[in-house]
Amino acid sequence: MRFRAINSLRQWLSRWLAIQTFVALGLVCVVVYVATNLNLSHRQQALLEQKREVIEHLAEEFAIKGDLPALEHKLNDFFYGRSEFSLRLVINGKISVYGEPKVTGTDASRIHVIFSLPAPSEPDRRMTAELFLDTTPDVRLRVMLAWTLFACAVVGAIVVSVIANVLVRRALHPLHEVARQAALISPDRIGERLGEEGLAREIKPLVLQFNAVLQRLERAYVQMEGFNADVAHELRTPLATLIGETEFALAGKRSTFELRDILGSNLEELQRMSAIVNDMLFLSQADRGTKARAAHVLSLRAITAEVLEYHEAEALDAGVSLTLIGDQAGKVDKSLYQRAVSNLVTNAIRYTHPSSAVTVMLDKDMSGLVRVSVHNFGEQIEEQHIPRLFYRFYRSDSARVSDANHHGLGLAIVAAIARMHGGMPFVKSDRSGTTIGFTMYADS
Numbered sequence: 001m002r003f004r005a006i007n008s009l010r011q012w013l014s015r016w017l018a019i020q021t022f023v024a025l026g027l028v029c030v031v032v033y034v035a036t037n038l039n040l041s042h043r044q045q046a047l048l049e050q051k052r053e054v055i056e057h058l059a060e061e062f063a064i065k066g067d068l069p070a071l072e073h074k075l076n077d078f079f080y081g082r083s084e085f086s087l088r089l090v091i092n093g094k095i096s097v098y099g100e101p102k103v104t105g106t107d108a109s110r111i112h113v114i115f116s117l118p119a120p121s122e123p124d125r126r127m128t129a130e131l132f133l134d135t136t137p138d139v140r141l142r143v144m145l146a147w148t149l150f151a152c153a154v155v156g157a158i159v160v161s162v163i164a165n166v167l168v169r170r171a172l173h174p175l176h177e178v179a180r181q182a183a184l185i186s187p188d189r190i191g192e193r194l195g196e197e198g199l200a201r202e203i204k205p206l207v208l209q210f211n212a213v214l215q216r217l218e219r220a221y222v223q224m225e226g227f228n229a230d231v232a233h234e235l236r237t238p239l240a241t242l243i244g245e246t247e248f249a250l251a252g253k254r255s256t257f258e259l260r261d262i263l264g265s266n267l268e269e270l271q272r273m274s275a276i277v278n279d280m281l282f283l284s285q286a287d288r289g290t291k292a293r294a295a296h297v298l299s300l301r302a303i304t305a306e307v308l309e310y311h312e313a314e315a316l317d318a319g320v321s322l323t324l325i326g327d328q329a330g331k332v333d334k335s336l337y338q339r340a341v342s343n344l345v346t347n348a349i350r351y352t353h354p355s356s357a358v359t360v361m362l363d364k365d366m367s368g369l370v371r372v373s374v375h376n377f378g379e380q381i382e383e384q385h386i387p388r389l390f391y392r393f394y395r396s397d398s399a400r401v402s403d404a405n406h407h408g409l410g411l412a413i414v415a416a417i418a419r420m421h422g423g424m425p426f427v428k429s430d431r432s433g434t435t436i437g438f439t440m441y442a443d444s
Contacts, residue, residue: 018161029149230393373437
């Protein structure tokens with residue numbers, strides 16, 4: 001079901017409040033009018049009934065006496081001054097009218113009642129009586145009441161519309177203030193937030209969510225600035241090396257051996273730059289939400305052992321032993337999984353103490369996710385560095401040390417691969433060593 005777009009919330013609310021008020025007041029007015037009309041009708045019938053009883057009493061009284069002229073005289077006295085009543089008697093075919101002759105009639109403004117009376121001159125016979133009541137004043141009252149009630153409904157709707165317009169405008173003032181504050185936020189003032197004090201309960205969640213979005217944007221913006229600076233720094237060194245060596249080669253005559261040595265050094269720098277660019281492209285794809293092309297693997301131990309076998313020479317040079325514990329089934333992209341494990345093992349070998357062990361463990365956490373962890377006996381990572389270990393190009397004195405072969409994207413790639421498999425990275429460091437790893441979905 002689609003709703004028509006609302007151009008102005010204030011006008012929309014004012015208009016609908018006015019319509020609802022008019023309908024509500026209209027219903028009340030209809031009830032008042034109907035109740036008044038019924039009351040007037042009952043009063044008219046009661047008046048007719050009251051006059052009829054008096055006339056019957058007079059007719060019975062004078063019927064006993066047999067004095068018709070006296071009855072007529074009494075009826076003339078009774079109806080004198082009562083312009084809204086009129087009585088028509090039919091006696092022996094003769095019609096007599098008492099009261100206001102104009103009242104007699106059968107139009108909509110008059111009501112009447114027909115009854116019989118005993119004839120004074122002939123008690124055994126009955127005479128026909130027709131009593132009329134002029135309801136013109138009540139008709140005028142009904143018309144005036146109807147117009148008055150209608151006017152009240154219209155005026156009430158207008159008043160409510162005006163008041164609602166003012167109140168809605170006042171109620172929406174905080175939104176205008178929020179919009180004004182939001183308009184002042186710019187890239188150079190991204191740390192500012194919308195005011196949260198004195199807001200209505202209905203508006204505050206919107207402001208809180210907007211501030212949360214600003215917080216995430218600020219974090220991403222700062223991270224992007226740092227990322228750009230780190231990229232520039234990482235590429236500046238090999239570029240400077242390439243430029244310097246090329247200028248040195250062109251500065252004088254070089255032998256073939258010297259040129260080959262310079263070109264070989266330049267090739268190493270170009271390969272390092274290519275690795276940085278490839279890693280950046282991979283992280284960019286992961287940030288866009290790319291999922292791993294996972295397949296069912298019955299034994300993660302087997303493909304993990306291949307990674308450890310690849311790093312045996314590196315571990316031997318560092319005087320470190322490699323150990324693999326446990327086995328799990330998982331749904332993984334084999335190449336990405338092995339890349340993540342390789343980065344973790346390389347990182348563990350670099351920072352562990354000589355003659356110690358690096359242990360790779362495959363198990364499950366409390367939620368049933370497969371957990372891949374790598375433990376080493378290196379220096380304890382300071383607490384303030386732990387939340388930022390998986391940032392791109394992040395290094396610290398005690399956690400990450402730069403060298404020519406490592407550019408600070410290894411753990412960031414581990415975190416990206418974990419997210420591509422529906423998991424998350426984790427780290428724990430204390431005096432007993434450091435454990436870094438990631439989780440992913442188990443094979444169901």
